[in-house]
Amino acid sequence: MHRFFIPEKSFENDQATISGDTAHQIIRVLRLTPGDQVVLLDNKGWEYQTVIKSITRDVVIGKIVNQVFGMGETSAKITLYQALLKNDKLEFVLQKGVELGVHSFVPFVSERCVAKKPSENRLERWRNIIKEAAEQSRRTCLPVLHQVISFEEACRKVLKPALILWEEEKTRGLKSLLRSPEFSNKKEISIFVGPEGGFTSFEIILANQHKIVSVGLGDRILRAETAGPTAISAIMYEKGELG
Template sequence: MHRFFLAPECFGPGSVTFPTPQARQLRQVLRLQAGDQVIVLDNSGWEYRVELEEMGKAAVRGIIRERRPSRGEPGLKITLFQALLKGDRLEFVLHKGTELGIAAFVPLRSQRCIAQGPTPAKYGRWRRIIAEAAEQSGRGRLPALEPLQDFPQACRSAPGLALIPWEGERGMSLRQALEKCPGSKQVSLFIGPEGGFTSAEIELARSCGLLSVSLGERILRAETAGLVAATVILYHYGELG
């Protein structure tokens, strides 16, 4: 069934009203008709099986037939602090990270970043990418997209177990770090730009309590490293596989 995240004001007693963009998609793109059913999500962990009733041009109305908890959210919350990347590489990270189950994204400005800070229009596009990926992958909540942060600020505010993969790390692997923290419910993951983090940034991160870890002998691209690390973390804590 097709899935849609809707704002709280779209929900009424026993019914849902789809605003114009979603109404147009239902009628003109998906070509659904009265009597067809879709899944609607309220972004609080609940989903609703809705039967379409009124297919108007400006709005579509449906009747709620069932309310149930969404099963698509991991119990572990990963916040990905991703340094700005060139081109559309960060969009790839947002899309695939949402599919995996990342709970929040924080764009990060570090010393070797080449890409400029995102404009409001870019942020709007990023939110649409996250929403589409969340609907497609069966998520029950939209991952948060936080404002741009500078690296020192992010290091000081990172919640939970804070990890920073670094190609120069020789003393601790990601697996070893996770084994030391078996009960973690929240993980902050820091990923650098195309040129990686500087040694000074790694030292700053360590002074703030972050653990530098190795992802193995191979060097991963900036848009790949966070997704690989998040996959390993989710698998380790029983959220994948």
């Protein structure tokens, strides 16, 4: 069944009033009609089973027939600090991150970033990718996309414990780190992933000074856009979120 995040103010008692892009999607793209059912999401964790009652040119009225608290959110809250990547790569990371349960994204600019800072249009596109991936993967809260900041600011602001993926780190692996006292009982973990050219040694030193722990992902070299989803899969697995 189709799922849509809609603003909280769209709900009133057992009725939902859907307008804007979501109404367009329902009316013009999916061509749903009165009697069809959808699931509406309030971004607070609730799922509203809804029957479409009426459709006008650009507004859909739905009657809520059931309300359950969804299971789509992980209890592990991962924040992904991702260096800007060339566009389709970053979009890929956002989409896969949402599917895997990432709680929020913080894009940052580091020394070797070649991708340009996103325009407002681009940011809007990224938010749409996040919304669609969240609806499709049955999330019940929209992951947050934060403003683009500098690597240095990210290091200062990050919530601990935090790790940084570094292909030169040969002594500390992800598994031993996640099972260390610093990480093993923590539900909120931050993870830093670099751009196509990787981090500079200076950046790693800076991160370490901010108690962001560098960690390797084994002997194969992952592409910049593969590293984040891979590490997130492993963390979710370790935290019992992958079944």
